[in-house]
Amino acid sequence: MPEGHSVHRIARQFATNFVGHRIAVSSPQGRFTEGASRIDGHVMTDARAVGKQMFLEFDNGLWLRIHLGIYGAWDFAGDISVDPTIAAANGRMGQTNQRGTVLEDADGADLDGAVMDGAVLDSAGENSLHSIGAPRRTRLRMAESEKVEDEITTFPPEPIGQVRVRLLSDTAVADLRGPTACEVLDPAQVDAVIAKLGPDPLLQHDQAAEDRFVAAVRKKQTSIALLLMDQNVVAGIGNVYRAELLFRARLNPHTPGKLVQEDTARALWQDWAKLLRIGVETGQMMTMDDLDPESYRKAMASREDRHWVYKREGLPCRICGTHIVMELLGGRKLYWCPKDQA
Template identity: 80%
Template sequence: MPEGHSVHRIARQFAVNFVGHRVAVSSPQGRFAEGATRIDGRVMTDAKAIGKQMFLEFDNGLWLRVHLGLYGAWDFAGNISIDPTIASANGRMGQTNQRGTDLGGGSGDDRVFDDAGENSLHSIGAPRRTRLRMAESEKVEAEITTFPPEPIGQVRVRLLTDTAVADLRGPTACEVLDRAEVDAVIAKLGPDPMVDSGPEAEERFVTTVRKKQTSIALLLMDQSVVSGIGNVYRAELLFRARQNPHTAGKKVPVETLRELWCDWVRLLHIGVETGQMMTMDDLDDEAYRKAMASRDDRHWVYKREGLPCRVCGTHIVMEELGGRKLYWCPKDQK
């Protein structure tokens, strides 16, 4: 499932390529036909993300709400331009395993290639006719010869301008809402550092957690407590804080909760800027390049079960918690 940094980066690409344009909206598979007619032919006026949810506004006051969930993905085709605020970091489109990143914000010989040997700054281009898929661990790209291309697979909704097209498949949620309904959805979400990283958001997070008997590991994944954290960030944040994942929220020291919040602010901004869930600090240039080239060298504990902890050497543990895999070090996170 895409974590918060990915959805923010996707929203930024909509802002660059669709906001301000009149959009033809359809449902090739037919399941979203009624919703599509409500926003078909309208101008997109805003694109924003809060946590794992994205909201696209149209000039008739209606919004398209999308939650990709476990299986959702976007395909983009056409003259897709890169958001300059993130292209300066590495020109990537926001998914954990998409290809290539720059070291130090460059755009030439310092470009880093990942295990697949593909660099997304080059392959996406700005602008050029491409087709690419945005999901948590998948990107498929191919040149197109006609525009718009035919939909591929079960496309729930297609958004089409004169120069760009976005196809959505397999989302958990895809619905048209009015402003009041959008506000109601957002009101149920915890704070998102990309929307508000100030002291009130921090205090809201701390106060909410301190009222809960639920384990901190489950609370960090609860989108009503804090927005955007998924399985990777959850494991890494807890390790970085040396916090036992099973401690009840109300028993976690306030200082630790504030540290977790501030660390989430930092890691989320890094993720949005680079497109990678980079959670290791103080790497030299060689180690940084190695980490960006392979997720095996990018995280402290995530997917490292049975391997020695990078700090103490104790084997990392993996267990099921709330239907998801939890990774942690039983010595450093006592």
């Protein structure tokens, strides 16, 4: 399931390429025909993400709410480009925010793991550094991972698969498949949905948001591992970030929320804010700090080199050498080190 950083990146893609444009909205699959008709032909005026949910506003006051869930994905095509605030970012944040250009071989093929000016291509397609630069008529898949596909020769391209909703401007098209939620809401309904969500540090980065998170955690007997996945407690954290945040805090995932020390809970919130910003900037769930240049290149090129515990069951902990364990908790796989997080 896409985690918060992916949904924020998708919202920025819409902000860059669709907001301000009049949008033809249709349902090639036929399952969203009525909803599409309510916003068809209107100008998109806003695109925002809150945790794992995205909201697109139109000039008639209605919003399109999308929750991708496990199977949902957006396919963009046309004259598309990554959000310029990502592509043109300067400076560094931890091991992130390193600009660059895609390297190609003599035949024009992308070189997985290649580096130029600090940017590294991910062999698994988890980032969208491929699409940085001038807009070009191409396809871009955005879900849990991001992948640029072949350039298109006609516009708009024919829908592929079961497209729930198609958003078409004069220059770009976005096709949605397999979402958990896809509905048109009025402003009051949008407010009601957002009110049920926990704070999102990209949107609420003040002390009040941190205090709200800490209070929600420390009043519950529920394990901290389950609380971090509860979107009513904190918005955007999924299985990868959950495992990595708990390891970085050296916190036993089974610790009841009410037994988590206040300073530890505050450190979790602050670390989530940091990792979320890193994910939005790079398109990757980079959770390791202070890497040397070669280790950073490897980590950005391969997910198995950029996480502490996630999907490393049976492998030695990077800190103590104890084998990482995997167990099922709340129907999801939990990865942790039984020594460093004892």
